[in-house]
Amino acid sequence: xxxxxxxxxxxxxxxxxxxxxxxxxxxxxxxxxxxxxxxxxxxxxxxxxxxxxxxxxxxxxxxxxxxxxxxxxxxxxxxxxxxxxxxxxxxxxxxxxxxxxxxxxxxxxxxxxxxxxxxxxxxxxxxxxxxxxxxxxxxxxxxxxxxxxxxxxxxxxxxxxxxxxxxxxxxxxxxxx
Amino acid sequence: xxxxxxxxxxxxxxxxxxxxxxxxxxxxxxxxxxxxxxxxxxxxxxxxxxxxxxxxxxxxxxxxxxxxxxxxxxxxxxxxxxxxxxxxxxxxxxxxxxxxxxxxxxxxxxxxxxxxxxxxxxxxxxxxxxxxxxxxxxxxxxxxxxxxxxxxxxxxxxxxxxxxxxxxxxxxxxxxx
Numbered sequence: 521x522x523x524x525x526x527x528x529x530x531x532x533x534x535x536x537x538x539x540x541x542x543x544x545x546x547x548x549x550x551x552x553x554x555x556x557x558x559x560x561x562x563x564x565x566x567x568x569x570x571x572x573x574x575x576x577x578x579x580x581x582x583x584x585x586x587x588x589x590x591x592x593x594x595x596x597x598x599x600x601x602x603x604x605x606x607x608x609x610x611x612x613x614x615x616x617x618x619x620x621x622x623x624x625x626x627x628x629x630x631x632x633x634x635x636x637x638x639x640x641x642x643x644x645x646x647x648x649x650x651x652x653x654x655x656x657x658x659x660x661x662x663x664x665x666x667x668x669x670x671x672x673x674x675x676x677x678x679x680x681x682x683x684x685x686x687x688x689x690x691x692x693x694x695x696x697x
Numbered sequence: 698x699x700x701x702x703x704x705x706x707x708x709x710x711x712x713x714x715x716x717x718x719x720x721x722x723x724x725x726x727x728x729x730x731x732x733x734x735x736x737x738x739x740x741x742x743x744x745x746x747x748x749x750x751x752x753x754x755x756x757x758x759x760x761x762x763x764x765x766x767x768x769x770x771x772x773x774x775x776x777x778x779x780x781x782x783x784x785x786x787x788x789x790x791x792x793x794x795x796x797x798x799x800x801x802x803x804x805x806x807x808x809x810x811x812x813x814x815x816x817x818x819x820x821x822x823x824x825x826x827x828x829x830x831x832x833x834x835x836x837x838x839x840x841x842x843x844x845x846x847x848x849x850x851x852x853x854x855x856x857x858x859x860x861x862x863x864x865x866x867x868x869x870x871x872x873x874x
Contacts (some may be wrong), residue, residue, distance in 0.1 A: 530861055534717060538854065540718075540721035540724075540855065541712060541720075543720070543723075543725050544720040546723070546724030547717075547719065547722065548722040550726075551723070553748075553752050554747070554750070555747075555748035555751075571729070571731030572746035573731070574732075575728070575730050575731030577729075591756055594767070654839030672859065673859070676716050676840060677856040678854075678855060679854040679857075680853060684851050
């Protein structure tokens with residue numbers, strides 16, 4: 521693999537406060553589907569985004585599972601069930617990574633799930649270490665642990681330069697969710 | 698519009714050296730399609746990305762046009778035809794923005810086309826100023842001019858924290874193009 525690094529599946533990590541982390545993962549998914557690759561997306565913590573899931577369910581070769589319970593967990597407002605859901609999410613992602621059915625596996629918001637102690641950092645690092653060479657992993661979410669950044673091959677920080685919510689503009693259907 | 702800001706179409710701008718600018722635009726496009734919105738993508742400067750264009754051509758409600766000529770223009774290696782192609786691209790985007798057929802219009806790599814003087818900054822600013830309220834614009838590309846940043850509602854800088862090309866890993870089909 522060292523001799524043919526371009527054929528090794530990489531670990532992508534998108535973090536930072538700016539918009540574009542999940543969107544970038546979705547864009548990579550779209551491109552992968554265009555090449556006939558098979559994709560699995562595990563959504564941590566987030567409720568189902570209706571537009572996103574409705575189009576994904578129409579596309580071939582992409583499966584997804586959502587472990588968010590319909591509301592966005594906040595760090596200050598974690599309920600007992602949230603940890604269990606996150607753990608189920610990681611088990612789902614782990615199965616997708618290991619079972620040979622997928623070329624690309626997205627763990628959406630996993631960074632934040634670790635930051636908020638809904639998941640053990642060690643468990644996520646173990647998943648990265650255990651992944652078959654060909655599988656591409658995409659991890660998203662704010663507050664990525666430095667050890668996740670170290671374990672990733674490609675890391676982009678989405679820096680919030682300007683955001684309309686700061687001007688009182690609300691999230692809009694079809695664009696933001 | 699000031700009273701109902703959430704219904705105004707915004708201008709998104711993704712810039713910076715990190716991976717994820719075009720991918721984030723594509724992800725927003727996918728979400729918009731899921732909500733039944735209509736999308737046009739104008740590709741500046743880039744050659745056609747086969748996986749990306751093959752899946753886009755299969756999706757409903759999205760049109761695209763590419764003005765890249767099949768190779769990525771470099772700032773140091775601009776040919777006479779490049780400026781003309783970029784100008785045709787802007788005319789294409791302008792038509793898409795103004796003709797009422799689209800809810801979301803992406804100008805991919807337009808920031809760089811301006812930075813390299815393939816396009817007049819004033820022309821792009823004029824397009825932003827002239828856009829109908831409901832249309833969402835997405836501008837991508839490195840080296841965004843400060844006046845484009847000022848004109849945008851949402852700006853994310855994709856900061857390159859770590860990139861595998863630095864380790865000698867090449868762009869991979871299905872993921873990067």
